[in-house]
Amino acid sequence: METPNIFRFARGSALNTAIIGWILDFVSYGGELKGLGIEIIKKISRNEIQKIDNIQILSMYKNISLVIEINDDYLITIDDITFAKNQSNILKKRRDIISKDTKYLDRKKLFAYVHIGNKHEYGVGCDNCYVLSRDELLEMIKPYEEKNKELLGEYVDYLNFLNEFTLKYKTEQDFCNWHRLSWEGYFNEMQDSLNESDSKWETFTSKEGDSISFEWNRKSKKYKLSTGEEIEYFVYLMIETKLPCRYKYNYNENKPYLLFKVEVSETKYKSEIRNYVWNIINDIKDKYETDELFIEKTSHAIGTHMTLGRIEEIKTKEKLEACVDIAEKIISDLDKLI
Numbered sequence: 001m002e003t004p005n006i007f008r009f010a011r012g013s014a015l016n017t018a019i020i021g022w023i024l025d026f027v028s029y030g031g032e033l034k035g036l037g038i039e040i041i042k043k044i045s046r047n048e049i050q051k052i053d054n055i056q057i058l059s060m061y062k063n064i065s066l067v068i069e070i071n072d073d074y075l076i077t078i079d080d081i082t083f084a085k086n087q088s089n090i091l092k093k094r095r096d097i098i099s100k101d102t103k104y105l106d107r108k109k110l111f112a113y114v115h116i117g118n119k120h121e122y123g124v125g126c127d128n129c130y131v132l133s134r135d136e137l138l139e140m141i142k143p144y145e146e147k148n149k150e151l152l153g154e155y156v157d158y159l160n161f162l163n164e165f166t167l168k169y170k171t172e173q174d175f176c177n178w179h180r181l182s183w184e185g186y187f188n189e190m191q192d193s194l195n196e197s198d199s200k201w202e203t204f205t206s207k208e209g210d211s212i213s214f215e216w217n218r219k220s221k222k223y224k225l226s227t228g229e230e231i232e233y234f235v236y237l238m239i240e241t242k243l244p245c246r247y248k249y250n251y252n253e254n255k256p257y258l259l260f261k262v263e264v265s266e267t268k269y270k271s272e273i274r275n276y277v278w279n280i281i282n283d284i285k286d287k288y289e290t291d292e293l294f295i296e297k298t299s300h301a302i303g304t305h306m307t308l309g310r311i312e313e314i315k316t317k318e319k320l321e322a323c324v325d326i327a328e329k330i331i332s333d334l335d336k337l338i
Helices: 013-029 034-044 088-099 134-147 149-170 180-194 267-285 317-337
Strands: 055-061 064-070 074-080 108-115 130-133 200-206 209-224 230-242 257-264 305-311
Touching (some): 013 034, 013 064, 013 074, 013 149, 034 130, 064 088, 088 108, 130 134, 149 180, 180 200, 180 209, 209 267, 230 267, 257 267, 267 305, 267 317
Parallel strands (some): 074 108, 108 130
Antiparallel strands (some): 055 064, 064 074, 200 209
16 A cells, blocks of 8 residues: 555645745745755756845746746746646746736746656747756755655655656556556657657547547658649557546556548548548558457548547557557558558
8 A cells, every 4th residue: 555645636736836835935944945945946047046145935926826036136937837738828928927017027037837747848838938847856856855754755755656657667568557657658758769750649638538649650641633633641650548547546447549540631532532541551451460450440430630440459568569560560561552
């Protein structure tokens, strides 16, 4: 049984910005955590702020989690984006509001965001903004955890807990033992190894619950009409699975499936192109299929992104990687024919 830890049951911006605000309070209060607060400020200011004569921390000013006045010339804002999705416009709006605030017109503004998840792309929409990651927080906080085991030590345990479940894909074959974090870690590793700029993973929510998908091997094709006109479309692969509850770590009943996908923007030719590509895949797949690896044609509705075929009953990482290997060979063969 896991040791009780309050951070496992907290979520959202209140968790991470609250702990950071609490740490930064020690910069003015003094004590053993003062040095940690100064380190955090130096980190998110990229060492631009070296000396702190005075500091004032405001909570939820202009809907920003933390607004920090430093000396008489700097202003730092901190928000949590761990669970944020497509919020670049909202974050920009908040930056614009604080930048135009008459109270702070004479101060230099620095914008920071906390992200303790696994996503590579943060959706901040600002090249000059600093994103404080889980690994950076651990590196800074760990030397201080013994000074405050009751709260700081538990926060370190929580961050290590997230790392443990993220890296579980390295040692666990059975998907029953994978948390949603494990899928994120696995897809990050796939993305890094592929070195494809258009490979990506996303989590999304539907009436049936949360899911995660990974797209890769995207190839642009041309479909030639009888008139000589060419219609562009794309073929790609996708792994998709439903996700367990965010706080369910002990068992995952969901299994992934591998999809062959086609993307067609031209409404008039969606069905025609979909059937054309599937017929070629159907001929190719015969030399790769086995009793345990069968690619089933789907009856997906006609849309921009259409599923051609799927492989199901994938219960282990080993089986998934075997399916991925064959799917990539089929797409490679397809690439030579069309």
